[in-house]
Amino acid sequence: MNTIEDRLRDAYRAAAETVEPGSIRQLADHAFTISETGSHSASGPGRWPRRLIIPMAAAAAVAAIAVLTTLIIPGLILGAHPRGGETPATPATKFAAALSGMPGVYSEGAKALTIFNAISGATVAAIRAPRHDTYFAGVATGDGHHFVAELRRPGVCRTWLYQFRLGRAGRPGPLAAYPVPSIGDLLTDMAISKDGSTLAYAADGCAPAARSFRAHLGVMHLAGGQARRWTLPGRASVTSLSLTAHGTLLAYDTRAGKLARSATYLLSTRAADGPAARRSRLAVACDSFGRSAAINSAAITPDGRQVYFTTSRDLPTSNARWQLRAVELATGRIRVVGRYAGFPAYLSADPSVRYALVVDALASASGPTPSPTPSGIGSPVPSPGGTQLPTPSAAPSGKSHLPTPTPTATSSRRPTPTPTATSSRLPTPTPTASSKSQLATPAPSPTGSARPLAARLELINLTTGRMRVIYPATSSARAGTIFVW
Amino acid sequence: MNLSVEHAERHAQAQRVEQSPGAFIASLYRLHAIMLIRIAILLLGDQPSAEDVVQDAFLALQRGLPRLRDPEKALPYLRTSVVNGCRSVQRSRSRARRRPAVQHPPVWSAEAEAIASEDRRAVLAAVAGLPARAREILALRYYLDLADGEIAQTLGISRSTVSSTASRALVTLARKLEEQL
Numbered sequence: 001m002n003t004i005e006d007r008l009r010d011a012y013r014a015a016a017e018t019v020e021p022g023s024i025r026q027l028a029d030h031a032f033t034i035s036e037t038g039s040h041s042a043s044g045p046g047r048w049p050r051r052l053i054i055p056m057a058a059a060a061a062v063a064a065i066a067v068l069t070t071l072i073i074p075g076l077i078l079g080a081h082p083r084g085g086e087t088p089a090t091p092a093t094k095f096a097a098a099l100s101g102m103p104g105v106y107s108e109g110a111k112a113l114t115i116f117n118a119i120s121g122a123t124v125a126a127i128r129a130p131r132h133d134t135y136f137a138g139v140a141t142g143d144g145h146h147f148v149a150e151l152r153r154p155g156v157c158r159t160w161l162y163q164f165r166l167g168r169a170g171r172p173g174p175l176a177a178y179p180v181p182s183i184g185d186l187l188t189d190m191a192i193s194k195d196g197s198t199l200a201y202a203a204d205g206c207a208p209a210a211r212s213f214r215a216h217l218g219v220m221h222l223a224g225g226q227a228r229r230w231t232l233p234g235r236a237s238v239t240s241l242s243l244t245a246h247g248t249l250l251a252y253d254t255r256a257g258k259l260a261r262s263a264t265y266l267l268s269t270r271a272a273d274g275p276a277a278r279r280s281r282l283a284v285a286c287d288s289f290g291r292s293a294a295i296n297s298a299a300i301t302p303d304g305r306q307v308y309f310t311t312s313r314d315l316p317t318s319n320a321r322w323q324l325r326a327v328e329l330a331t332g333r334i335r336v337v338g339r340y341a342g343f344p345a346y347l348s349a350d351p352s353v354r355y356a357l358v359v360d361a362l363a364s365a366s367g368p369t370p371s372p373t374p375s376g377i378g379s380p381v382p383s384p385g386g387t388q389l390p391t392p393s394a395a396p397s398g399k400s401h402l403p404t405p406t407p408t409a410t411s412s413r414r415p416t417p418t419p420t421a422t423s424s425r426l427p428t429p430t431p432t433a434s435s436k437s438q439l440a441t442p443a444p445s446p447t448g449s450a451r452p453l454a455a456r457l458e459l460i461n462l463t464t465g466r467m468r469v470i471y472p473a474t475s476s477a478r479a480g481t482i483f484v485w
Numbered sequence: 486m487n488l489s490v491e492h493a494e495r496h497a498q499a500q501r502v503e504q505s506p507g508a509f510i511a512s513l514y515r516l517h518a519i520m521l522i523r524i525a526i527l528l529l530g531d532q533p534s535a536e537d538v539v540q541d542a543f544l545a546l547q548r549g550l551p552r553l554r555d556p557e558k559a560l561p562y563l564r565t566s567v568v569n570g571c572r573s574v575q576r577s578r579s580r581a582r583r584r585p586a587v588q589h590p591p592v593w594s595a596e597a598e599a600i601a602s603e604d605r606r607a608v609l610a611a612v613a614g615l616p617a618r619a620r621e622i623l624a625l626r627y628y629l630d631l632a633d634g635e636i637a638q639t640l641g642i643s644r645s646t647v648s649s650t651a652s653r654a655l656v657t658l659a660r661k662l663e664e665q666l
Contacts, residue, residue, distance in 0.1 A: 004655055004658055004659045004662065005627065005655065007604065007605075007608050007662075008608060008612070008623065008627045008655075008658070009627045009628070010605060010608075011593075011604075011605040011606075011608035011609050011612075012527055012609075012624065012627055012628040013628070014602065014605045015526065015527055015592050015593055015605070015609055016523035016524075016526065016527060016628060017523075018526070018532070018592045019519065019522050019523050019526055019532055019535070021519050023532075024518060024519060024522055024532075024536060025536045025540070354533070461533060461537065463531075463533040464533055464534055464537065466537060
């Protein structure tokens with residue numbers, strides 16, 4: 001090991017071997033069909049003559065600006081890809097689930113869950129509700145393979161839990177009863193630890209007319225059968241939940257209200273029953289980001305060291321901006337991972353918390369608004385069966401996982417919305433509102449008086465902040481659709 | 486491998502590409518992704534960015550697949566694509582210097598705690614101080630063991646540029662490391 005060349009070889013080998021074969025991200029089934037803007041355009045075989053590069057690049061830039069706000073390119077790309085081809089034998093990929101199949105009658109809820117490839121957006125499968133009088137109200141997963149779905153019946157204050165597993169190609173197994181078959185509450189959000197040992201939920205009470213109505217958090221440790229329950233102050237509501245890998249720590253964030261501020265808290269899942277406020281510790285509050293800033297949703301990493309969260313100050317207007325930040329829980333240091341255009345309706349991190357799906361709402365009167373954030377721009381990709389994932393809602397479903405919540409005095413998240421002219425109008429969320437449910441009603445208005453929200457689904461690399469659009473913006477967003485890894 | 490066998494294998498491979506491009510790319514990914522990620526990590530320093538670049542390279546290959554007549558050229562194409570992708574990432578990092586951009590510590594930093602040997606870290610830190618082209622040439626030559634001709638093809642430069650740049654880089658490295666000693 002004397003020469004500089006030997007030392008170089010040795011050092012390179014050591015650095016390269018920090019990448020373990022088992023640790024690399026696998027190429028997704030349909031990743032080949034993602035359209036990219038070519039931020040890393042390759043040169044190699046088929047390289048164009050140099051004299052053409054500058055004029056062609058200029059022309060391409062002008063063309064890109066002109067058409068990226070339309071669906072022309074996605075349409076062309078759709079046509080360029082083979083349809084109905086066999087699924088290539090690629091390694092396992094990452095799949096997400098979305099509520100879908102919601103007809104105009106919102107009280108019927110989601111009649112199906114759609115499984116889709118979170119990288120390409122291609123639809124893989126659909127799961128129908130097991131009975132005609134039930135509907136899906138939410139779904140959660142801890143490891144990306146084992147999913148738990150919430151089912152409800154109209155007018156019944158109870159949530160039934162079912163489970164299913166995804167195979168390597170994203171094909172779901174049969175729906176089966178979860179070890180905790182039902183909960184006497186309407187869940188507004190749910191999280192499962194990566195090891196599957198702990199289920200956490202946020203719920204509204206079942207007696208909205210009574211003064212005793214209280215939102216609360218609950219945790220069930222499946223191995224020992226212990227359950228914990230913590231009440232939330234006033235009518236505070238939780239906007240997102242996440243658990244560490246072994247379910248020891250619960251991160252939740254609250255929407256700003258009379259008795260609560262927009263903040264993210266940490267709660268030991270072994271803490272004694274009682275008021276959540278006394279058992280929790282503050283991870284980050286929105287105060288440090290400006291007077292009108294709000295934390296929209298958050299996700300704790302499996303090791304419990306960091307919490308990623310989105311913040312925004314603006315309404316979903318055409319020039320709204322939001323930030324993805326991370327706080328180190330040991331030091332309290334907060335860093336900005338990325339800044340983006342739009343309004344972050346909901347952040348759903350993958351089990352490793354390396355990537356997240358974000359439903360980004362943008363005010364748009366005439367169509368999609370491109371984000372100035374660089375990175376590849378995707379387009380809808382046809383599924384093998386030719387079906388497309390339903391358009392992501394501008395109101396992703398926050399905690400409420402409820403189709404079009406009706407803002408009643410007692411509970412803004414009861415699942416009894418009606419498709420009337422008033423209920424389908426665009427709500428006017430306040431700058432401090434961080435709930436998905438506040439955005440969850442951009443259904444087409446019969447009167448057409450509401451300005452439509454456009455929404456798009458984005459995949460964000462949480463370490464680099466790089467964003468890729470899975471579904472481009474659309475103004476015909478459906479209400480109540482949620483996305484979960 | 487004699488020429489007729491080689492020809493037959495190439496023909497069979499070309500047929501496989503035409504019949505199932507997805508399977509062809511999947512097999513390429515299975516075989517070469519780890520090597521490409523490793524070369525990218527040598528140029529960029531962190532695994533997430535390296536993986537992004539490699540995935541983009543495979544997507545670029547998929548787009549260009551209809552124009553790819555010789556499947557043997559897929560790997561050189563990917564290598565070029567990865568090096569170019571790394572260059573793009575480096576450029577965007579330098580543009581983001583004014584902002585508090587989030588970057589992972591490179592694997593050769595003490596902070597990353599990925600490499601135990603101090604000597605190796607010192608070598609890699611010294612390499613990191615070299616110009617971009619020199620770093621690319623050294624990584625391709627001393628990690629992938631590519632010949633100067635292949636490096637020239639990958640980077641789109643002449644063979645003499647490769648050898649002269651490598652020589653200069655080695656001299657600079659030796660001087661830097663001597664100084665440290």
